[in-house]
Amino acid sequence: MAETDLQIEEKKAVQAGGxxxxxxxxxxxxxxxxxxxxALTLLADMPGVPIDKIDIDLDSDQLTIRGTVPQQELKGxxxxxxxxxxxxxxxxxxxxxxxxxxxxxxxKEGVLKLVLPKAEAAKxxxxxxxST
Amino acid sequence: MAIFRYPNWRWPDLPGAMEDFERARRQMDRxxxxxxxxxxxxxxxxxxxxxxxxEDEDKIYVEAEIPGIKAEDLEISVVGRTLTLSGExxxxxxxxxxxxxxxxxxxxxxxxxxxPEDVNAEAVKAxxKDGLLKLVLPKPEHVKxxxxxxxxx
Numbered sequence: 023m024a025e026t027d028l029q030i031e032e033k034k035a036v037q038a039g040g041x042x043x044x045x046x047x048x049x050x051x052x053x054x055x056x057x058x059x060x061a062l063t064l065l066a067d068m069p070g071v072p073i074d075k076i077d078i079d080l081d082s083d084q085l086t087i088r089g090t091v092p093q094q095e096l097k098g099x100x101x102x103x104x105x106x107x108x109x110x111x112x113x114x115x116x117x118x119x120x121x122x123x124x125x126x127x128x129x130k131e132g133v134l135k136l137v138l139p140k141a142e143a144a145k146x147x148x149x150x151x152x153s154t
Numbered sequence: 155m156a157i158f159r160y161p162n163w164r165w166p167d168l169p170g171a172m173e174d175f176e177r178a179r180r181q182m183d184r185x186x187x188x189x190x191x192x193x194x195x196x197x198x199x200x201x202x203x204x205x206x207x208x209e210d211e212d213k214i215y216v217e218a219e220i221p222g223i224k225a226e227d228l229e230i231s232v233v234g235r236t237l238t239l240s241g242e243x244x245x246x247x248x249x250x251x252x253x254x255x256x257x258x259x260x261x262x263x264x265x266x267x268x269x270p271e272d273v274n275a276e277a278v279k280a281x282x283k284d285g286l287l288k289l290v291l292p293k294p295e296h297v298k299x300x301x302x303x304x305x306x307x
Contacts, residue, residue, distance in 0.1 A: 029200055030201065053257055103205075132221035
């Protein structure tokens with residue numbers, strides 16, 4: 023058996039909150055969030071979202087990501103169906119101060135990458151101890 | 155005191171036991187959601203990637219969600235009626251970072267599917283865009299339904 027065999031992670035539907043006007047399911051994307059000395063990086067799986075349909079909003083400490091999947095036309099009759107197309111929506115509360123002007127977002131192979139650089143004040147400061 | 159990291163811990167002499175539990179859990183969930191009047195859930199095989207297979211008179215269409223997989227890390231083959239998708243989802247290389255959340259999965263995968271009809275393997279088209287894979291598998295002439303015209307006298 024391989025070290026890690028990939029299994030399907032069933033998509034989780036958004037339960038409450040702002041209901042969509044579009045009759046289309048909305049899912050919670052799986053994310054990785056990691057912090058380095060200078061930035062907070064967020065990766066979100068959003069297959070089917072084109073680059074121009076991604077919406078990122080930072081309102082005080084509330085970060086909202088939204089991805090819209092264009093309507094997918096299934097051709098012919100369905101034989102087998104393991105997933106449903108839908109939009110993505112997720113909200114986070116950020117703890118550290120972010121330098122808003124320098125946020126970078128990119129999307130590659132359906133994975134959103136958001137780099138949120140920390141504001142100068144939030145960066146750890148090294149204090150040099152001088153020996154006398 | 156010995157400290158074990160949970161993800162590395164395995165059932166001794168029971169390979170695949172956790173996968174079996176996981177499959178049983180999924181089936182229970184599906185059953186319960188049907189009983190409680192939930193929406194239609196896909197009858198999932200549990201093997202990555204999730205697929206949608208549709209067909210019309212001339213073609214079979216296969217769509218898969220494969221976020222984060224580069225085209226070169228994906229292998230698609232058609233042998234007879236068996237379509238096989240295999241590849242690897244690689245983790246992002248990040249060094250000296252603290253993970254706050256780690257929900258995205260990685261690893262290798264292999265999924266084989268028996269197609270409902272013969273296909274012309276030479277003419278299969280594959281397109282990978284925004285983390286979606288779309289395959290078009292044309293049916294050969296002999297399996298296409300033929301219209302028979304009735305000659306009146």
